[in-house]
Amino acid sequence: MIVRYFAYYRNDTGLKEEKLLLEPLTALELLGKLSERYGETMRKQWLSPDGKDIHPDVIFLIDGRNIDFVDGKNSLVQKDAVVSLFPRIAGG
Amino acid sequence: MYGLIGKMLRVNLTEGTVAEEYLSDVLVKKYLGGRGLGTKIYVDEVDKDTDAFAPENKLILMTGPLTGTFATSAGRLMWITKAPLTGTIGCANSGGEFGPELKYAGFDGVIFEGKSEKPVYLYVKDGKGELRSAEELWGQSVFVTTDKLIEETDPDARVCCIGPAGENKVLFAGIMNEKNRAAGRGGLGAVMGSKNLKAVVARGTGSIKVADKEGFLAACIDARKKLKENPVTGAGLGAYGTEILVNIINASGGLPKHNWRDGAVDPDADQISGETLVEKYLVRNKGCFGCSMACGRVTKIKDGPYKSAGEGPEYEAAWALGSSCGIHDLAAICRVNFLCNEYGMDPITLGSTFACAMEMFDKGLLTKEEMGGNLAFGNADAIVEFATKTALREGFGDKLAEGSYRMAESYGVPELSMSVKKQEMPAYDGRSLQGMGLEYATSNRGGCHVRGYLTSPEILGIPMKLDPLVTDGKAEMLKIFQDLTAVVDSVGICLFTTFGIGLAEIGNMVRTATGWDMTDEELLATGDRIWNMEKLYNLSQGFTRADDNLPPRLLTEPLPEGPAKGKVCELDVMLEEYYRLRGWNEKSIPTKEKLSELGL
Numbered sequence: 001m002i003v004r005y006f007a008y009y010r011n012d013t014g015l016k017e018e019k020l021l022l023e024p025l026t027a028l029e030l031l032g033k034l035s036e037r038y039g040e041t042m043r044k045q046w047l048s049p050d051g052k053d054i055h056p057d058v059i060f061l062i063d064g065r066n067i068d069f070v071d072g073k074n075s076l077v078q079k080d081a082v083v084s085l086f087p088r089i090a091g092g
Numbered sequence: 093m094y095g096l097i098g099k100m101l102r103v104n105l106t107e108g109t110v111a112e113e114y115l116s117d118v119l120v121k122k123y124l125g126g127r128g129l130g131t132k133i134y135v136d137e138v139d140k141d142t143d144a145f146a147p148e149n150k151l152i153l154m155t156g157p158l159t160g161t162f163a164t165s166a167g168r169l170m171w172i173t174k175a176p177l178t179g180t181i182g183c184a185n186s187g188g189e190f191g192p193e194l195k196y197a198g199f200d201g202v203i204f205e206g207k208s209e210k211p212v213y214l215y216v217k218d219g220k221g222e223l224r225s226a227e228e229l230w231g232q233s234v235f236v237t238t239d240k241l242i243e244e245t246d247p248d249a250r251v252c253c254i255g256p257a258g259e260n261k262v263l264f265a266g267i268m269n270e271k272n273r274a275a276g277r278g279g280l281g282a283v284m285g286s287k288n289l290k291a292v293v294a295r296g297t298g299s300i301k302v303a304d305k306e307g308f309l310a311a312c313i314d315a316r317k318k319l320k321e322n323p324v325t326g327a328g329l330g331a332y333g334t335e336i337l338v339n340i341i342n343a344s345g346g347l348p349k350h351n352w353r354d355g356a357v358d359p360d361a362d363q364i365s366g367e368t369l370v371e372k373y374l375v376r377n378k379g380c381f382g383c384s385m386a387c388g389r390v391t392k393i394k395d396g397p398y399k400s401a402g403e404g405p406e407y408e409a410a411w412a413l414g415s416s417c418g419i420h421d422l423a424a425i426c427r428v429n430f431l432c433n434e435y436g437m438d439p440i441t442l443g444s445t446f447a448c449a450m451e452m453f454d455k456g457l458l459t460k461e462e463m464g465g466n467l468a469f470g471n472a473d474a475i476v477e478f479a480t481k482t483a484l485r486e487g488f489g490d491k492l493a494e495g496s497y498r499m500a501e502s503y504g505v506p507e508l509s510m511s512v513k514k515q516e517m518p519a520y521d522g523r524s525l526q527g528m529g530l531e532y533a534t535s536n537r538g539g540c541h542v543r544g545y546l547t548s549p550e551i552l553g554i555p556m557k558l559d560p561l562v563t564d565g566k567a568e569m570l571k572i573f574q575d576l577t578a579v580v581d582s583v584g585i586c587l588f589t590t591f592g593i594g595l596a597e598i599g600n601m602v603r604t605a606t607g608w609d610m611t612d613e614e615l616l617a618t619g620d621r622i623w624n625m626e627k628l629y630n631l632s633q634g635f636t637r638a639d640d641n642l643p644p645r646l647l648t649e650p651l652p653e654g655p656a657k658g659k660v661c662e663l664d665v666m667l668e669e670y671y672r673l674r675g676w677n678e679k680s681i682p683t684k685e686k687l688s689e690l691g692l
Contacts, residue, residue: 006339007332010367057323059553064345064357064655066551069559084343090324090552090591091334091366091387091407092545 003034003083012045013038027060028053028073030083045087059086093117094303095157095606096125096200101221103214105287106147106206110214110221115200120157121608122691125200127183128582128622130154130172133203134181135625140632144176144279145261145286147207153194153252153292154201156584160192160381161300162312163601164319164593165586167191167381169252169269174633175278177263177441177495178513178538181629184266184280185581187380188273190294193250197296204289213253213291215245218298226290231256233434234268237291246295253291254281255436257483261285262493264441268433272388272403273380276438278515278537279495303607311600315593319384324554325592329387330377334407335366337519337547341407342415344551344560345654346524349415350469351447352510352645356521357654363420364410373426378403385588391426398423398476402430405439408518408541412443417450418469425472428479435483441495442482444516446475448496448508457503463488507644513538513635522646522663524656525550527558527566530666533640534570536626542587544574554591561655563662567670575619582622621690624674624682628692637680640667 004017022033028047031054035043046055053073054060060067060075061084067075077083093115100113115129123129130152142148152172159166169191175182194201198219211226229237234255241251250270257265258281265281266274275281284290302308319325328336341347342361349358362368373393379386392401398421405413405425409432413425432439450469452458460466464487467474481489491499496509496516510517515538522529527546535543549569550560558565576595580587583602599612610618646661671678675686682692 004343006343007328007336007367016362059340061343064343066344066553066557066559068553068557069561084340086340086343087328088323088553089328089332089336089340090548090554090588091329091332091337092541092547092588 001077001079001081001083003085006084006086007089008087009085012042022079024076024078026073027062027067027075027077030077031058057088059088093120094301095161096120097195097198097300099199101199101202101216103202103204103221103223104206105204105208105212105289108208108223110223121610122618123622124579124582124618125156126154126159126168126170126582126584127172127185127578128618130170130201131181131183131622131625131629134172135629137203138174142174144174144179144283147287149174149283151204151280151283151287152201153204155191155195156582157606158601159584160195161302161605162309162382163585163605164312164315165380165383165385165589166584167383168581168584168586169194169275170581171267171275171280173280173283175280175537176261176282177279178515179633180513180537180635181626182278182280182537184275184277186267186269186273186275187383187586188270189381190250190252190269191584192381193294193296195296195300196298197294198298202292204287207286208288211288211290213241213289213293215293217246217295229290230259234436235271235434238271241291241293245293249293249295251291251293253436254284255434255483257435257437258282258285260483260485260493262437262483262485263495263498264438266436266438268436272433274433274438277440277540281436302605304604307604308601311597311604315589315597315601316384318597319589319592322592325385325588329385329588332366332370333377333387333389335369335389335405335410337407338365338410339367340551341520344524345651345656346521346551346560347411347415347519348521350418351416351451351508352521352643353451355652355654356524356656358415360420361415364414364422364425366407368422372422380586383586387588393423393426396423397473398427400427400430402426402433404433405429409439409443411519412440412447412516413475416443416447417475419472419475421472424476428475431476431479431483435479437483440518441516442479443475444510445492445496445499446478448500448510449492451508452500452503452505457505510643510645511539512642513639515539520547521651521656522642522661523651523659524654525560526563526661526666527560527570529642529646529661529663530566530570530670533642533663533667534670536623536630542577544570544577545587546570546573548591555594561659563666567666567673570670571673574623575616578619578622579615617690621692624687624690624692627682631681637678640680
């Protein structure tokens with residue numbers, strides 16, 4: 001799968017995108033794994049304090065679909081999916 | 093009067109006279125100020141059959157009761173007239189510092205009527221207004237005009253003016269203030285040009301009275317605190333500007349490519365994104381009067397063929413000149429945006445008109461010889477070259493200056509214009525954001541994103557999350573957004589505040605500033621009244637239900653890829669519900685009961 005980072009997340013991970021060889025997993029599980037890789041700063045931004053939920057300020061897209069309109073934190077990320085991660089942003 | 097000063101200037105350009113007038117308390121409370129009150133004055137005073145460029149047409153400059161106060165982001169002013177691009181009511185607003193300065197000079201607004209024989213500008217200073225010659229300024233850019241007028245009047249003066257695009261009646265000429273802030277859409281700068289009015293200069297040392305000083309201060313501090321604590325208004329907008337939307341709209345499958353022809357997923361979008369702008373060209377961010385969000389971009393292209401400096405671009409401009417034209421050279425996009433500010437021209441319509449011409453060229457309907465250049469998808473040099481030609485109406489630029497609809501129509505292909513009511517839609521595909529499709533179709537000023545910004549719930553999750561691919565609930569939410577936007581535009585604060593505060597906070601600021609006994613619900617109902625007043629004007633101009641529509645491409649050509657693959661905009665379903673919620677009949681005409689309810 002490909003994970004793409006945007007806005008602040010690019011600064012904090014040092015990446016625009018990365019390819020990960022992972023078996024299918026849930027959105028919450030993916031952010032848990034990414035938090036292990038990028039440390040406490042990202043864990044605080046991505047997960048609730050108890051790690052059981054995705055932080056409300058994360059916009060999590062799987063192949064362009066916001067997980068809020070799929071199955072929330074339990075939405076399945078397939079091996080060939082493209083994940084886009086945004087912090088809460090706006091413009092217009 | 094509290095909030096507003098209570099005084100207007102009436103400037104008869106034919107006679108060369110300037111007179112003071114007092115505002116009625118009753119009228120102000122019913123229409124608030126800004127967009128609402130300015131439109132009310134316009135529709136009451138101007139015969140409906142008046143041409144936009146006729147001397148009998150009037151041009152209204154209006155501020156709101158919060159403009160220039162301690163209310164958050166309260167730097168807004170509104171220009172109102174018939175829009176030459178659309179023929180609808182035209183109202184375009186701008187931030188910066190001019191609106192507050194006009195109130196400090198003692199006036200809430202100005203009514204311009206007639207036509208001056210020679211170019212003039214209006215100078216307003218501390219309770220007095222006078223017309224002065226602008227003959228030496230005619231033909232000058234916005235930047236030169238601004239500098240010269242400050243030199244000629246007062247070093248602390250603020251300047252609103254048109255550039256060559258307005259003088260040449262480019263149908264999407266804007267009115268600029270502080271050089272880079274734009275009342276951009278609909279071509280109101282061309283109306284100013286038709287009156288030989290080059291500029292308005294304001295300098296004031298007065299103040300604004302509010303009804304309840306302590307209450308107002310508390311309401312403003314509460315609103316400012318909420319904006320500061322919100323991740324969007326407290327950090328994101330200042331860091332990345334509106335251009336931050338490029339990647340999220342693209343990732344959501346909503347960034348139209350090649351004049352909306354080739355889907356809405358641009359693989360190269362990141363090259364023109366807010367992140368890239370920050371990395372390559374941002375000098376610093378910049379805020380308008382009293383704004384803590386500071387989303388403005390001061391940018392500089394340090395070297396290369398597009399070496400230049402200025403402000404912007406905003407997201408919609410970057411899209412119009414970028415993805416829609418198949419261009420991913422952000423330096424070229426910045427350069428054209430700077431030129432738009434210098435000439436006083438709307439980059440959304442300009443870029444969209446370029447994209448339309450590029451598709452016509454692609455189809456063999458236009459040739460290089462006819463265009464006198466190579467306006468082809470992906471040609472960055474061409475958009476720089478044709479920006480100037482358009483502003484000056486040189487060669488093929490004369491056709492481009494009419495906007496995409498009239499240009500395409502003159503070749504028998506109006507369907508290639510991606511516009512609603514002849515104004516180009518910006519940057520959000522109505523096939524992947526169904527609510528935005530409804531918004532474009534029903535906007536009272538034609539294709540526009542800031543009359544009821546459903547991107548906010550559909551993509552950004554503010555203030556709640558709505559699935560962009562479904563139609564359910566969109567009509568109801570759009571009506572609320574449209575009415576609230578009419579309130580925001582009328583009281584004189586920036587629409588972006590609504591990313592962090594809502595009707596309750598705005599209501600508190602308005603009530604304590606003005607002393608009006610008005611509930612939040614009554615305030616929102618005033619927005620409904622303003623919306624219906626604009627609708628009635630458009631009906632008087634011959635617009636019908638058939639005009640509440642989208643280009644055929646959005647209704648019949650499914651998106652080829654992305655999360656909305658296979659979707660078209662399901663407009664009819666949403667439109668039926670929208671009319672019902674508005675209290676309009678099936679012909680999109682407000683019922684007698686509705687008008688009575690609104691006091692119209």
